[in-house]
Amino acid sequence: xxxxxxxSGKGGSGKTxxxxxxxxxxxxxxxxxxxxxxxxxxxxxxxxxxxxxxxxGLEVAxxxxxxxxxxxxxxxxxxxxxxxxxxxINQYSCEGCAVCTVACPENAVSMKPRISGQVFSxxxxxxxxxxxxxxxxxxxxxxxxxxxxxxxxKLAEQxxxxxxxxxxxxxxxxxxxxxxxxxxxxxxxxxxTVSGIHDLKRVIELAxxxxxxxxxxxxxxxxxxxxxxxxxxFCAEAGVPVLGRLPYDDITTRAMMRxxxxxxxxxxxxxxSKENVSFPAKxxxxxxxxxxxxxxxxxxxxxxxxxIWEQLEERLS
Amino acid sequence: xxxAIASGKGGTGxxxxxxxxxxxVEGMQLFxxxxxxxxxxxxxxQELEKxxxxxxxxxxxxxxxxxxxxxxxxxxxxxxxxxxxxGIMVFPFLCHGCGGCGLVCPEGAVQEEPRVLGVVEKGxxxxxxxxxxxxxxxxxxxxxxxxRTLQEHIDASRPAIIDxxxxxxxxxxxxxxxxxxxxxxxxxxxxxxxxxKLAVEVVKLMKIPFGxxxxxxxxxxxxxxxxxxxxxxxxxxKIPNDMRIARLYSExxxxxxxxxxxKEKFAAMFKAIESGSxxxxxxx
Numbered sequence: 001x002x003x004x005x006x007x008s009g010k011g012g013s014g015k016t017x018x019x020x021x022x023x024x025x026x027x028x029x030x031x032x033x034x035x036x037x038x039x040x041x042x043x044x045x046x047x048x049x050x051x052x053x054x055x056x057g058l059e060v061a062x063x064x065x066x067x068x069x070x071x072x073x074x075x076x077x078x079x080x081x082x083x084x085x086x087x088x089i090n091q092y093s094c095e096g097c098a099v100c101t102v103a104c105p106e107n108a109v110s111m112k113p114r115i116s117g118q119v120f121s122x123x124x125x126x127x128x129x130x131x132x133x134x135x136x137x138x139x140x141x142x143x144x145x146x147x148x149x150x151x152x153x154k155l156a157e158q159x160x161x162x163x164x165x166x167x168x169x170x171x172x173x174x175x176x177x178x179x180x181x182x183x184x185x186x187x188x189x190x191x192x193t194v195s196g197i198h199d200l201k202r203v204i205e206l207a208x209x210x211x212x213x214x215x216x217x218x219x220x221x222x223x224x225x226x227x228x229x230x231x232x233x234f235c236a237e238a239g240v241p242v243l244g245r246l247p248y249d250d251i252t253t254r255a256m257m258r259x260x261x262x263x264x265x266x267x268x269x270x271x272x273s274k275e276n277v278s279f280p281a282k283x284x285x286x287x288x289x290x291x292x293x294x295x296x297x298x299x300x301x302x303x304x305x306x307x308i309w310e311q312l313e314e315r316l317s
Numbered sequence: 318x319x320x321a322i323a324s325g326k327g328g329t330g331x332x333x334x335x336x337x338x339x340x341x342v343e344g345m346q347l348f349x350x351x352x353x354x355x356x357x358x359x360x361x362x363q364e365l366e367k368x369x370x371x372x373x374x375x376x377x378x379x380x381x382x383x384x385x386x387x388x389x390x391x392x393x394x395x396x397x398x399x400x401x402x403x404g405i406m407v408f409p410f411l412c413h414g415c416g417g418c419g420l421v422c423p424e425g426a427v428q429e430e431p432r433v434l435g436v437v438e439k440g441x442x443x444x445x446x447x448x449x450x451x452x453x454x455x456x457x458x459x460x461x462x463x464x465r466t467l468q469e470h471i472d473a474s475r476p477a478i479i480d481x482x483x484x485x486x487x488x489x490x491x492x493x494x495x496x497x498x499x500x501x502x503x504x505x506x507x508x509x510x511x512x513x514k515l516a517v518e519v520v521k522l523m524k525i526p527f528g529x530x531x532x533x534x535x536x537x538x539x540x541x542x543x544x545x546x547x548x549x550x551x552x553x554x555k556i557p558n559d560m561r562i563a564r565l566y567s568e569x570x571x572x573x574x575x576x577x578x579x580k581e582k583f584a585a586m587f588k589a590i591e592s593g594s595x596x597x598x599x600x601x
Contacts, residue, residue: 009354011327011483016508037484038325038512058394079415081465092490092523097394097415134486136518141486142458170327170483171353174458194569195332195356202354202455209456223560224567253536256507 001156002316003149003164003183005034005212009199011170013191014219017252017262018305019167020044023126024263025309029163031124032152033131034145034179036117041167044259047122047129055132055144057116058096061089067108077103092137114138119147121155128155142174149179163316172206180207185315186214187243187308192227200231204240214240215315217308221245244308251298266302318591319477321496323519325512327483329502330532330556333566335480336360337573339446341583346477348470349450350492352435352463357480359569363440363448371451371466372431373414373459378405382426389418389427413459435463437470447472464491476591485515493520498590499527500553506537513541517550528595530586533558551595553586 006019020041023031033041061082063074068087075083078100082093091114101109116138122129130151132144152164168179180186186207190200200216207214216235221228228245235242255265322335332349336357339345349357358365376389376398387400397411398418409432419427434457440448451467453460460482468491471477481492493499499520503513513529520527528551531541535558545552556562565572573579589595 010356011329013328037486037489038327038515040326040508040511043507043511077416077420092487092494095413095415097413097417098392099415099417099420102392102417102420136485136515136522137487137490139487141484171460172455173353173453173460173488175486176353177456177458191567193567194359195354195566198356198359199354205455223563227567250536253506257537259507 001153001162001164002185003166004185004187004312004316005166005168005180005183006187006189007168007176007180007203008170008189009172009203010191010196013189013196014246014252015189016040016044016167017256018189018217019165020261021263021305022165022309022312024261025306026126026163026165028161029127029165030152030156030159030161031126031129032148032164032166033129034148034166034175035169036132036134036141036144036148036175037169039131039133042131044256044261045124045126045129046259047120047124047131049120049122051121053119054115055117055119055147056113057143058114058139059098059111060091060094060096060114061098061100061109062112063087063089064108064110067106069106071105073103073105074100074109095139117144119144119151121151127161128159130155141169142178145169145175145178172202176203176206177210180212181210183212185312186212187312188214188216189219190216190231191219192221192224192231194227197227197231201234204238213315215312216240216242217244217246218242219246220248222247243311244304246304247300249298249301251301262298262302262305266298318498319471319473319479319496320590321479321481321493321499321525322502323481323489323493323499323516324483324502325485325514325516325519326503326509329504329509330530331483331502332356332360332480333532333556333572334500334502334530335478336571337579338583338587339478340571340573341580342476342587343445344475346447346449346472346475347480348467348477349448349480350464350467351480351482352451352453352460352467353482353488355450355452358440358448358450360571361440361448362569363442365438365450366441368437368439368449368470369466370431370433371435371437371463372433373412373462374416374429375409375412375414375432376407376418377428377430378407379426379428380404382424384424386423388421388423392417392421410458414462434459437463437467439470460488461491464488468495476587485519489519490523493525494523496525499525500530500590501527502530502532503541504533504536505531505539505541509537510540510544514544528553528590530554530556532556553589553595554582
């Protein structure tokens, strides 16, 4: 079983749009939404939840007011500033270390379990889907990412799938590390902006730090072709393959508004049969699109997505 | 006054709003709290100097004193210590620096040493704005520690803008937690709207007054605006879905510097927030 993670460093660069498109193209995959903070893939995949489980994160300290004398020793010992002057616990600052339970001379502090989120196993029109939802303001999103990935592995075993496609979170911190460790390939989605370039360099370094093969694609490459060349140049220097260049195209928004993947959208717009959906780039629809009354927009975008997917499959096989 | 710029979804324009806002009002402080991917300075181009290292105190076991009782490893909630027959193994990357192992060791065998996981930097130019940022080292997980250390440099007597990381988890809470006001930046697409509602939950939970900037206005539909009107959430500003803005952004140029009239709009937004009259700004 192989695992592919799609990340970007910078948010909003097109991870979920691309991952959903890959869901349309993959033949035998489990999908996993590991952006547990602000997950969006379910808006397109519309999962039918089969199993739901509460996720217990780190525990949270709780003070028994009957026993507390207000001595403040817990507050002195807490390094996370989670105990206020009136000796109450701020659960959003508490990291569950339990130092306060040791510091308290009255045994007034105990650790209580807390539900940090939920993990789901679901069915979608593209196959099994593992996803999770972090409670607002919760700690341990990295651990929840790992829990979602464990679910995905179970689903892959259960349905004999040979690939897990992971939609990763933005950034380079705890949840991103949890999303990429142990995967076989990372695709970093970049955009040709100064921020996009800066963030891409950091995710490439992160993937290399964990010794995971990394590839890149450039989204909206035509909004700044000079910057796109800069990306290609430093990727070449770093030995990172650039698998494709996606043009700026509002097909992504139009597909999202209809809660479809770009592949589904393009296929429906030119009424392709289901068999042809997997590779619309090679389909007559696109070759003859100029004959349509309304030409199919997004052709270059969709064919480039297909090209990227073919290369990913090749690298994973 | 501390104003945090936040959003559930990444890439909605937090940095754009933060940078253009501080360039439109005199005497601001800007804190880039997106320490995983700090981008503000790509638009400010300041020369940076190190203010301090951000470090986490990790245990060092004195093997002469250690009796291998294993109490430290049993206590550690982060599995950063393991008691082996031959000694205590420390995994510094997992350590949160709580100091618990030192507290429970009956032999006083646990010392601590700082492990650097990031840095706080400051722009060398202090006028017209003062700029600080945090930077998390690659491969490190604990963004919150860098954010907390960075925020110690806020001068509460002057207005401060906090550029927050995306999401709804602990780094966001660390960034917006003690703000006096929160500006949520969103776009009116299905993804943008979904994550915007999550961000609204965060600020409501933290009891922080907030308003909305709709970015790429014209993209998608009117769902964000309809929701804001129904929920009586003030819409502070709309930034159009304009290719010029996108290109300036791609080049690292704050668009208020190139497009006339926008400094005034940002300044008006700030004034409305500062004076508490923002609820009437655009909804009226």
